[in-house]
Amino acid sequence: MTMTPEDVVRVVAEMQGEGIVVPTMTTVPAWRTTAPEAASVACVGFMGGASSLGLGLALAEPGRRIVVLDGDGSLLMQLGSLATVAGAAPKNYTHVVMANGVYHTSGSQGIPAGDRIDFEGLARSAGYAHAETIDNLEDFRIRWPELLTREGPVMVQLITGEAELTPMTAPGGKPFAQQVAELREKLQGA
Amino acid sequence: MTTELRTESIPAPLIVEALKDAFRWERPEGRPATSPLGWVLTVPDTHQRSVLRLLTDDPDIRLLTCSTEDEANAIAAGLSIGGEPVLMLIQHAGLYASVNTLRGVAMDGRVPSFYLIGLLGRQPGQELSDSRSSMVRYAEPLLETFGVPYARLENADDLPRIAEYYRLSREQMGPTAVLVGLETGE
Numbered sequence: 023m024t025m026t027p028e029d030v031v032r033v034v035a036e037m038q039g040e041g042i043v044v045p046t047m048t049t050v051p052a053w054r055t056t057a058p059e060a061a062s063v064a065c066v067g068f069m070g071g072a073s074s075l076g077l078g079l080a081l082a083e084p085g086r087r088i089v090v091l092d093g094d095g096s097l098l099m100q101l102g103s104l105a106t107v108a109g110a111a112p113k114n115y116t117h118v119v120m121a122n123g124v125y126h127t128s129g130s131q132g133i134p135a136g137d138r139i140d141f142e143g144l145a146r147s148a149g150y151a152h153a154e155t156i157d158n159l160e161d162f163r164i165r166w167p168e169l170l171t172r173e174g175p176v177m178v179q180l181i182t183g184e185a186e187l188t189p190m191t192a193p194g195g196k197p198f199a200q201q202v203a204e205l206r207e208k209l210q211g212a
Numbered sequence: 213m214t215t216e217l218r219t220e221s222i223p224a225p226l227i228v229e230a231l232k233d234a235f236r237w238e239r240p241e242g243r244p245a246t247s248p249l250g251w252v253l254t255v256p257d258t259h260q261r262s263v264l265r266l267l268t269d270d271p272d273i274r275l276l277t278c279s280t281e282d283e284a285n286a287i288a289a290g291l292s293i294g295g296e297p298v299l300m301l302i303q304h305a306g307l308y309a310s311v312n313t314l315r316g317v318a319m320d321g322r323v324p325s326f327y328l329i330g331l332l333g334r335q336p337g338q339e340l341s342d343s344r345s346s347m348v349r350y351a352e353p354l355l356e357t358f359g360v361p362y363a364r365l366e367n368a369d370d371l372p373r374i375a376e377y378y379r380l381s382r383e384q385m386g387p388t389a390v391l392v393g394l395e396t397g398e
Contacts, residue, residue, distance in 0.1 A: 063293065068316035071286035074278075075317075078290020078298075081251070081276075102279025106287070110276055199322040202293055210295045 024183040025159045027091075027120050028052045033159075033166055034089055034118070035060065041087035041170070042079055042205070046072040048126050048185035049091040051192035061086075061208055063201045066189070070099025073107060073117060080112035080174075083209060087114050087170055094121040094141065095133045101144070107175050108149030115174040117145070120182045127188040145177035157181035219336045220367040221397040224262035230371045231299065232272055234326070234378035238297040248274045250297030253284040257303040259330030262396045264301070281310035289323045299326040299378060304347045307354065307389075315358065318387035326381040327389040328374070334393055355389055362389040 027048050034043060035057040045053040046065040053062065063079075065072035076090035097103070097119055107115065123136035133139070145153040151173055156162045162180060169178050196204070235250035251274045252267055267275045278284045284300045291298040307314075307329055318325035333345035343349045355362045361380055363373040373390050381388040 065286070067320055068282070068286065068313045071282065071313060071317070074283040074286035075290045077283075078287040078292070079294055080290070081287075082291045082294020082296045100280060100282055103283050106276075106278045106283050198316070198320055202289070202321045202323060206293045206295075209293060 023159070025157075025162065025180060026183050027185040028187075029159050030118065030120060030162065030180060030182065031056050031091070033163055034091065037166060037170060038089070039087070041089055042083065043089045043091060044072050044076040044079065045091040046096050047093045048188050049093075049120070050189050050195065051187040052185065053091070054195045061205060063205045064195070064198070065096075066195075066198050070096050070103075072096060073103040074100065076115065076117070077103070077107050077110060077112060080115040081110060084112070084114055087116060088112070089170070090115070090117045092117060092119045093126075094119060094123065094136070094139070095125040097141065098133060104145055104148035104150070108145075111149075111151070112175055113151075113173045115176065116169055117150070117175060117177045119177065119179050121179050122182050122184055124184065126184050127190055130184065141179040142177060145175075145179075150175045150177045153177040153179070155179040155181065217337050217339065218367050219393050221394045222365065222368055222371070222392075223397045224266050226368060226371055227260075227263050227365075227374070227396055228266050228270065228273075230374040231328075234299065234375040235297045237375060237379060238382060240295050240297075248272055250274070250299070251276060251288075251291055252299055252301055253278055253288055254301040255279070255281050255284060255303070255306050257301060257306070257330040257332070258395075259303060259332040260301060260328070260392055260396050262398050281306035282313040285310055285313040285317045285325065288325055289317045289321060292323055292325075299328060301328045301330075303330045303332055304351045305332075307351065308347070311354070311358070314360075314387055319358065322385040324381040324385055325387040326378045327387065328392060329389055330392045330395075332395075336394060340391075351391060358387075360387045360389055362391060364391050364393055366393045
């Protein structure tokens with residue numbers, strides 16, 4: 023059965039621990055209802071920036087795992103971030119790329135080369151410490167604990183279907199500035 | 213009456229010291245004296261290459277080269293949220309390239325973001341508005357349009373502007389910039 027971004031969010035939330043999650047685009051509505059109190063900050067208003075926002079957190083908080091919940095269309099907007107992440111080489115960085123081949127939020131238009139692009143291969147070529155692809159929820163559940171703990175940067179490309187909700191069909195949530203302020207307080211007040 | 217601009221190429225070591233002064237002000241409590249003072253995120257700038265050369269081997273600074281200025285903005289936000297002193301060293305073209313991220317991260321996100329921006333192509337003694345280079349000419353109008361406080365680094369007397377505007381970005385929780393007028397010296 024095809025995985026959805028909501029399935030992925032539930033697994034990530036169950037095993038978050040002391041980690042920090044950076045969701046973006048279609049994972050944002052699911053994340054805020056599944057894990058409303060969790061340490062997280064959503065990349066909203068600057069599509070493509072999740073991988074970089076997560077990298078900054080990973081460098082600032084080397085003792086915590088940073089999980090970036092990215093999309094294929096989002097990552098394409100800042101594909102060079104794969105090289106920047108690989109160059110910085112954060113050991114505590116897990117990059118989840120949900121590949122459904124479309125820009126779901128804007129109406130499911132196809133992404134460039136959506137039928138052949140391979141984000142696992144791109145991450146590997148850029149220099150990530152590990153990259154793999156998973157196409158079903160059961161395998162993802164089994165593999166996730168290791169992907170959360172092995173030395174990064176780690177990329178997992180998940181072949182998914184479309185989400186049930188998008189930021190357009192389920193708007194709301196805290197403004198980005200409030201999320202930033204709350205996470206800053208959580209980390210620096212800790 | 214017009215006053216002639218006193219522009220000069222500022223030696224890189226003076227600029228590096230000014231960056232360190234800015235970082236020292238923000239140094240987190242309890243940080244070991246031996247640890248680096250802060251992060252400089254860059255997409256290399258021809259104009260400030262002598263500064264970058266010094267920073268590359270400076271144990272007080274963590275220099276991270278990014279693929280784009282968009283990334284630098286978001287990485288800086290992550291570092292800032294985690295309490296790390298950080299600034300961005302970029303070129304005017306990079307400012308133009310990353311305007312949406314500046315807006316979305318630094319402004320809407322109220323993230324302290326300080327930019328040291330090189331004005332490649334700027335002529336000595338010339339007002340920016342008179343430059344034949346559109347990249348030089350539009351830098352200040354763009355910052356003004358977005359309400360980003362900025363200062364110019366025209367000569368060594370302006371060096372305190374670096375710490376001043378770095379601090380202002382922290383106090384105002386948003387973007388500020390210093391424009392580097394002439395190519396930095398050795």
